[in-house]
Amino acid sequence: MKKKITTLKEIAKQLNLSISTVSRALNDHPDISESTKEKVKRLANDLSYVPNIFAKGFRSHKSNIIGVIVPSITHYFTATILKGILDEAAIKGYRVIISESDNDISKQTEMLKTMMQFGVDGILMSLTKRTRNIENIIKTMDTVPLILFDKVSNKIPCTQIVINEEEAAFDAVEHLINIGKKRIAIIKESEYSYNSEKRYTGYLRALNEHNIAIDEKIILSVEDITLKQGRRMTNILLSLKNRPDAVFAITDSAAIGVVQALKKFKIKIPEDIAVVGFSNSIHSTIIEPMLTTIDQPGERIGSTAIKYLIEEIDNPNEFTGIKTVEIKSNLIIRDSTFSS
């Protein structure tokens, strides 16, 4: 039992007005008298008129829809970013179409294409691992504005919203140094990743500035930075003659794996070996000891990203320049580095 949808024509007929007058009345056009406006608006309300979005977008070439592509929606940090995007979008009157690339490059390409077909006004994207074929991304960019966040690439000439990765990692490692640690291991990603690379340079810089020698033996790289890999790497570290006295894992889940492995071997945290993660996931407060980590303000990243995007959408011709916007994160010190 579909309800009959009311159109401008219907309202016009009932009020003996022209369609254009009704349209203008609803849009508060100055040419229309107050009395007419009121009549029109009242009837529109009574008939629960909703403007046909297609007819509107059809004319204006504007959908007020923004496309978002993320690797994994179930990842907590990603979800907080999405929340930031959704909230800001609601305020600015945009709808958001979300797609998951599942860390699959071909899916990502496919999605970019269908986003275009659906006439989105702009695209926010966080890249899959090992994103190779940049061409189609760049190609879409001359049809519709695109902004990257979190997992970015400086090979793509567009505005990018990121955490101050290097500085954050620097802070984390310096914190370890400050509590007296001298032999600090790192677990990072082996494949190239913007985030991993930045954190790694932050690690190196901290060691350098504090005149601590760099030891390749305690610089470990893994393909997938997971909990399981964290455990595996810890076993490797513990088998060394010269064990580290701290571990900086580039990710909370890896850090949790480290903690679990250390506990298994009854190694005291943080006295014997301190652990720092990255992300401030919820898990970091559930594991014992609670994890020292970097809090990334996901919502701010999301809202910032969409703000810049809408800016570009509203001013399509003026070249606003490619910015890399860094959102400040901050170190949260908990029991895994601090014994009370």
Next chain:
Amino acid sequence: MKKKITTLKEIAKQLNLSISTVSRALNDHPDISESTKEKVKRLANDLSYVPNIFAKGFRSHKSNIIGVIVPSITHYFTATILKGILDEAAIKGYRVIISESDNDISKQTEMLKTMMQFGVDGILMSLTKRTRNIENIIKTMDTVPLILFDKVSNKIPCTQIVINEEEAAFDAVEHLINIGKKRIAIIKESEYSYNSEKRYTGYLRALNEHNIAIDEKIILSVEDITLKQGRRMTNILLSLKNRPDAVFAITDSAAIGVVQALKKFKIKIPEDIAVVGFSNSIHSTIIEPMLTTIDQPGERIGSTAIKYLIEEIDNPNEFTGIKTVEIKSNLIIRDSTFSS
């Protein structure tokens, strides 16, 4: 530098054909000769033609967009449901607009409205707590198909996709009985909630069937079923003269709170008091001891929900009947009820 978008007209002009012929050629209409089809398709491809979604939807009154409203996107279980929805939608050629109601009823109403304005073909919704004004939900239902999932209400006459809540709770409690527990506490929600209520009746049924007396003193209700409340309730339980030997928390986070509180008082889990949660959140494997809990197949819920919705969208007139579809969950036994 906006690119010129190609239309049917452009293709028609270049090929000296009519617009209708071009349209039919692209849609593989039998009236068009193979040779013409090929020419048209080639040029369309060269000009990277994409059909204008607005013009299309404008005519067909179909957007191929589905609206989804959830209380909180950052909630892990919700995220898995969304993943199921997104995957299935991609397969069926639908886009998904996601909105967060933030457990705010007025927001929820607002979103329902804007979803309508954006011409979605159907709506999937998980209700906020204490959803009161059902009217507008029912009102939208005679314009566009709507299906509820997870947080549902049997006051709304529509298809609903849920977990077999009662049975799952029954299984969980029976498991506790099977391992020898005789005094099983429950922590549930005080406000009416479909899920809480069902789980509670499952709890009651299990006790009844095993001839265990029901003791109101160990049936605790909280407003917000959070980790903190889990801890608080545990303190209450421990202050009883006749302590329980097991706790069934209606939610993983509450269960984790219970575990934390028990550990603080050096109470052995599961020997002294066993704990069962509900959800199989990631946290349940990180807490020590790992939590026995109910695994809810989020992705299946999501994909099932959207399947039913598309079914309704494709057959708008025939009344398919209101179904309540139960997705089977299953008990996962871990250390919090089982000492190896």
Next chain:
DNA sequence: AACGTTACCGCAAACGTTTGCGTAGTTATT
């Protein structure tokens, strides 16, 4: 030779909205 059939294609309307332009009526200006 007249007719029916088939293959292939074009015309034009329709979807609902916005908007430039035109205009009738009224009021203000010289």
Next chain:
DNA sequence: AATAACTACGCAAACGTTTGCGGTAACGTT
């Protein structure tokens, strides 16, 4: 009293696509 300016509204085109209907040419059938 003639002109200008303003108010309030209508006409009609345009956006890109789909589709019912109609038409033409070619071919086959009696």
